[in-house]
Amino acid sequence: MKSAVIVFPGLNRDRDMIAALTKISGTAPAIVWHQDADLPDVDLIVIPGGFSYGDYLRCGAIAARSPIMDKVRARAAAGVNVLGVCNGFQILLEAGLLPGALMRNQSLKFVCREVKLEVTNADTAFTRGYSKGQIIRCPVAHHDGNYFADSETLACLEGDGRVAFRYADGTNPNGSINNIAGILNERKNVLGLMPHPENLIESAHGGDDCRALFSGLLGQAA
Amino acid sequence: MTYQNHIAITPQLVADHGLKPDEFEKIVALIGRQPTYTELGIFSAMWNEHCSYKSSKKWLKTLPTTGPRVIQGPGENAGVVDIGDGQAVVFKMESHNHPSFIEPYQGAATGVGGILRDVFTMGARPVAAMNALRFGSPDHEKTRHLVSGVVAGVGSYGNAFGVPTVGGEVEFDERYNGNILVNAFAAGLADTDKIFYSKAEGVGLHVVYLGAKTGRDGVGGATMASAEFGDDIEEKRPTVQVGDPFTEKRLLEACLELMATGAVIAIQDMGAAGLTCSAVEMGAKGDLGIELDLDKVPVRETHMTPYEMMLSESQERMLMVLHPEKEAEARAVFEKWELDFATVGKTTDDLRFRVLWQGEEVANLPIKELGDEAPEYDRPWTPSVPAPALADDDVPQMDVADALLQLMGGHQIASRRWVYEQYDTLIQGNSMQRPGGDAGVIRVDGHPNKGLAFTSDVNPRYCEADPYEGGKQAVAEAWRNLTATGAEPLAATDNLNFGNPERPEIMSQLVHAIKGIGEACRALDFPIVSGNVSLYNETNGRGILPTPTIGGVGLLPDWTKMARIGFAAENQMILLVGAPPKRGTHLGQSIYLRDLHGRRDGSAPHVDLAHERRTGDFVRKLIRDGVATAVHDLSDGGLAVALGEMAVASGIGATIADLNGQDPILQYFGEDQGRYLVTVDLDPQGDEILSLWNQAEQLGVFAPWIGTTGGTDLILGAARPVPVADLKAAHESWFPSYMDGVIA
Numbered sequence: 022m023k024s025a026v027i028v029f030p031g032l033n034r035d036r037d038m039i040a041a042l043t044k045i046s047g048t049a050p051a052i053v054w055h056q057d058a059d060l061p062d063v064d065l066i067v068i069p070g071g072f073s074y075g076d077y078l079r080c081g082a083i084a085a086r087s088p089i090m091d092k093v094r095a096r097a098a099a100g101v102n103v104l105g106v107c108n109g110f111q112i113l114l115e116a117g118l119l120p121g122a123l124m125r126n127q128s129l130k131f132v133c134r135e136v137k138l139e140v141t142n143a144d145t146a147f148t149r150g151y152s153k154g155q156i157i158r159c160p161v162a163h164h165d166g167n168y169f170a171d172s173e174t175l176a177c178l179e180g181d182g183r184v185a186f187r188y189a190d191g192t193n194p195n196g197s198i199n200n201i202a203g204i205l206n207e208r209k210n211v212l213g214l215m216p217h218p219e220n221l222i223e224s225a226h227g228g229d230d231c232r233a234l235f236s237g238l239l240g241q242a243a
Numbered sequence: 244m245t246y247q248n249h250i251a252i253t254p255q256l257v258a259d260h261g262l263k264p265d266e267f268e269k270i271v272a273l274i275g276r277q278p279t280y281t282e283l284g285i286f287s288a289m290w291n292e293h294c295s296y297k298s299s300k301k302w303l304k305t306l307p308t309t310g311p312r313v314i315q316g317p318g319e320n321a322g323v324v325d326i327g328d329g330q331a332v333v334f335k336m337e338s339h340n341h342p343s344f345i346e347p348y349q350g351a352a353t354g355v356g357g358i359l360r361d362v363f364t365m366g367a368r369p370v371a372a373m374n375a376l377r378f379g380s381p382d383h384e385k386t387r388h389l390v391s392g393v394v395a396g397v398g399s400y401g402n403a404f405g406v407p408t409v410g411g412e413v414e415f416d417e418r419y420n421g422n423i424l425v426n427a428f429a430a431g432l433a434d435t436d437k438i439f440y441s442k443a444e445g446v447g448l449h450v451v452y453l454g455a456k457t458g459r460d461g462v463g464g465a466t467m468a469s470a471e472f473g474d475d476i477e478e479k480r481p482t483v484q485v486g487d488p489f490t491e492k493r494l495l496e497a498c499l500e501l502m503a504t505g506a507v508i509a510i511q512d513m514g515a516a517g518l519t520c521s522a523v524e525m526g527a528k529g530d531l532g533i534e535l536d537l538d539k540v541p542v543r544e545t546h547m548t549p550y551e552m553m554l555s556e557s558q559e560r561m562l563m564v565l566h567p568e569k570e571a572e573a574r575a576v577f578e579k580w581e582l583d584f585a586t587v588g589k590t591t592d593d594l595r596f597r598v599l600w601q602g603e604e605v606a607n608l609p610i611k612e613l614g615d616e617a618p619e620y621d622r623p624w625t626p627s628v629p630a631p632a633l634a635d636d637d638v639p640q641m642d643v644a645d646a647l648l649q650l651m652g653g654h655q656i657a658s659r660r661w662v663y664e665q666y667d668t669l670i671q672g673n674s675m676q677r678p679g680g681d682a683g684v685i686r687v688d689g690h691p692n693k694g695l696a697f698t699s700d701v702n703p704r705y706c707e708a709d710p711y712e713g714g715k716q717a718v719a720e721a722w723r724n725l726t727a728t729g730a731e732p733l734a735a736t737d738n739l740n741f742g743n744p745e746r747p748e749i750m751s752q753l754v755h756a757i758k759g760i761g762e763a764c765r766a767l768d769f770p771i772v773s774g775n776v777s778l779y780n781e782t783n784g785r786g787i788l789p790t791p792t793i794g795g796v797g798l799l800p801d802w803t804k805m806a807r808i809g810f811a812a813e814n815q816m817i818l819l820v821g822a823p824p825k826r827g828t829h830l831g832q833s834i835y836l837r838d839l840h841g842r843r844d845g846s847a848p849h850v851d852l853a854h855e856r857r858t859g860d861f862v863r864k865l866i867r868d869g870v871a872t873a874v875h876d877l878s879d880g881g882l883a884v885a886l887g888e889m890a891v892a893s894g895i896g897a898t899i900a901d902l903n904g905q906d907p908i909l910q911y912f913g914e915d916q917g918r919y920l921v922t923v924d925l926d927p928q929g930d931e932i933l934s935l936w937n938q939a940e941q942l943g944v945f946a947p948w949i950g951t952t953g954g955t956d957l958i959l960g961a962a963r964p965v966p967v968a969d970l971k972a973a974h975e976s977w978f979p980s981y982m983d984g985v986i987a
Contacts, residue, residue: 037670225675
């Protein structure tokens with residue numbers, strides 16, 4: 022199972038993501054600089070978190086218009102799994118790979134803490150390591166994680182099982198609509214996730230609740 | 244445009260540059276003529292207090308700065324300490340007090356940016372940050388605004404840059420009403436054979452400018468930071484720089500990539516006094532001259548004068564001397580990261596600092612003298628007059644349970660969660676202990692179980708009452724906090740924040756605090772490897788509490804054995820290790836007195852450094868042997884608050900037996916030094932605890948069994964039981980309620 026991590030200037034959880042993928046799959050992902058001409062042939066493409074282009078303009082807006090995103094779009098259309106975490110989620114939204122928008126947190130403050138997530142749909146490549154309704158721990162660290170979509174889009178997402186994760190037990194850290202933490206595209210091979218699963222994958226992190234997300238994707242035993 | 248480089252230098256102009264008449268005479272004597280306008284600016288930048296340490300140098304020289312593990316002490320961008328396996332930890336703490344008061348968000352943000360740059364300039368990737376913040380009284384009209392701006396500013400820069408904030412301090416006292424303190428700490432990891440320094444080598448080599456463009460922001464910032472505030476403070480806002488963490492993050496990656504190519508001979512970041520300070524430092528250290536051509540400097544706006552370019556404090560800029568054959572490779576790295584790369588000058592063999600602009604030589608100064616001949620003052624200081632001790636029978640009474648609840652929910656002790664949740668505390672995936680414990684702990688990337696511990700400490704109340712004991716205490720408390728995790732304290736950085744040193748009573752505080760720091764560092768083998776001095780923290784003649792902040796770094800050979808503050812389980816013995824026979828005796832300068840009785844009197848607690856060391860070494864051994872199940876040092880609020888914090892961190896209560904014959908207020912709220920709470924999972928009647936007590940006795944350390952963990956209440960002797968849930972509610976609610984304006 023091969024993976025690639027795409028790096029834009031200003032991303033800063035690329036190293037965390039690379040470490041998580043390497044630890045769980047035993048193989049280091051390919052690291053793709055945003056100006057690289059080629060996107061290697063992989064089974065999983067990850068856009069990690071951070072502050073691409075300083076989050077100037079709108080979060081993810083500048084990175085989303087980088088030529089590498091055309092290649093990501095093509096691979097996604099061909100069925101390759103694409104995971105965008107935090108700023109990666111914002112980039113996927115700005116690139117039109119996922120619907121809706123991420124607004125400033127309701128508190129207007131950056132928030133870094135642990136939350137609870139409910140696995141809303143366990144029938145996807147990203148969530149097959151969990152059971153439906155399972156509650157897991159996961160950290161968040163963001164300033165703009167307040168997911169919003171119009172009612173029509175929302176009905177679509179909810180009706181088609183495209184909400185993958187929801188903040189649970191009153192831990193919604195940002196005011197996102199319907200407690201949405203992560204959503205899928207129509208084909209369910211693109212996941213945008215606001216929390217940081219890469220930071221809770223081993224006992225040293227205080228838990229490994231998020232390991233199954235990666236081991237499921239990478240075809241490893243959870 | 245025309246630039247008046249040769250204008251008449253009037254006494255007013257000299258004063259406006261923060262230079263005294265005798266300092267100006269020294270300049271004229273040194274160069275044998277009147278300085279040009281640009282040169283006057285350069286001198287003011289180099290000779291201000293912030294850059295030259297002219298009031299403190301004499302005393303800083305007395306601090307211990309060496310040790311078997313010290314690779315680089317003070318004098319470079321940051322200190323460097325060996326942590327084994329060919330790795331080093333690189334760290335420093337620096338103040339951004341004046342700018343943060345004027346413009347809290349940008350002032351604090353650029354403080355964080357500056358200290359991160361100091362660390363990666365040495366070739367180290369930043370792995371941990373802390374911030375020691377001190378604000379005025381909670382009910383002062385500006386405090387909320389300053390807290391929210393500073394915390395957001397710190398977060399904005401550190402979070403975007405991508406370094407975890409693992410610890411720090413937040414304190415309130417009316418004595419900071421007019422001058423807040425923002426002390427930023429950063430630490431990085433480097434290979435011991437790949438440390439980079441600022442000393443230029445080789446004649447005729449290119450001096451290369453890297454990073455962001457030069458703008459007009461921050462012109463004269465270092466001079467501003469070397470003066471008191473008056474009523475004209477609002478006019479100083481333009482002297483505050485504006486931070487761009489996105490550029491800094493690219494600069495970090497580009498610098499580390501460039502360093503790996505072997506192209507870098509010397510590197511210096513442009514911090515205070517920008518281009519001037521960095522160029523002079525690189526040349527002077529290498530016994531070389533430097534010639535700068537300002538027409539080559541990348542600028543953000545047109546029509547900048549040489550004066551402005553030399554004094555700009557625009558952020559995210561570096562100066563380097565590169566191996567000529569690798570210059571093309573270096574340029575490619577910077578172009579990849581879309582950063583400016585410009586050859587702006589060369590090294591020379593004439594020991595002159597020459598600045599050219601539009602074909603004109605606007606400055607020509609002796610480079611060594613610019614730095615080395617900066618005025619150095621032996622400022623007069625008064626003898627220290629420590630505050631007198633409280634009378635033996637002066638123990639203001641209060642219900643013990645009420646006092647505990649009020650302190651746990653008061654501004655001094657309440658949880659700082661509101662603050663640290665705005666900081667990314669887990670990025671990089673190595674945070675083993677996040678804020679809220681005795682010290683932050685990270686694991687060392689690439690090593691199976693090595694860890695580093697970080698803490699920041701000072702008790703300004705003690706320093707005000709007795710600067711010498713207060714200086715000792717700050718070092719001892721940092722050493723103690725590292726020890727409480729099981730770490731071996733390695734070295735420290737000091738950030739000395741004081742008022743106007745031209746006043747002998749303030750100079751006395753500085754002198755005695757440094758003496759105390761030196762004494763403690765020597766006794767504890769805890770050298771000072773870097774630091775910063777911030778003076779003139781005064782507004783309209785009133786100084787801050789003397790605040791020598793100590794940032795300590797410790798090494799954990801195996802972080803899986805580290806201790807935490809939360810009780811580990813029920814039914815464990817609680818030992819008060821290092822206790823005096825009466826457990827607690829010293830109420831002078833305590834939080835109990837200040838916050839519950841409105842009193843600021845009494846002597847500062849004494850630190851017995853030999854006892855401190857024996858006690859700490861014993862506690863560390865208990866942790867490393869796996870005997871200690873939880874550890875917390877005693878500080879503000881004494882035994883009661885330490886127990887409260889251990890209970891809140893775990894949700895487990897405890898029952899403590901009163902010591903007969905000692906006033907409960909002294910037992911529970913006294914702030915005697917050198918004490919730790921240690922829990923052990925041992926049979927109180929068994930041989931193991933007897934053996935522990937035998938070891939302690941042989942070391943001369945008293946470690947009485949004072950109680951047992953368990954239940955859902957904290958029961959302090961005869962006092963009414965306090966539910967841990969109530970303690971937690973009080974502890975967690977103060978900060979958010981205060982910031983929401985619910986309480987004053």
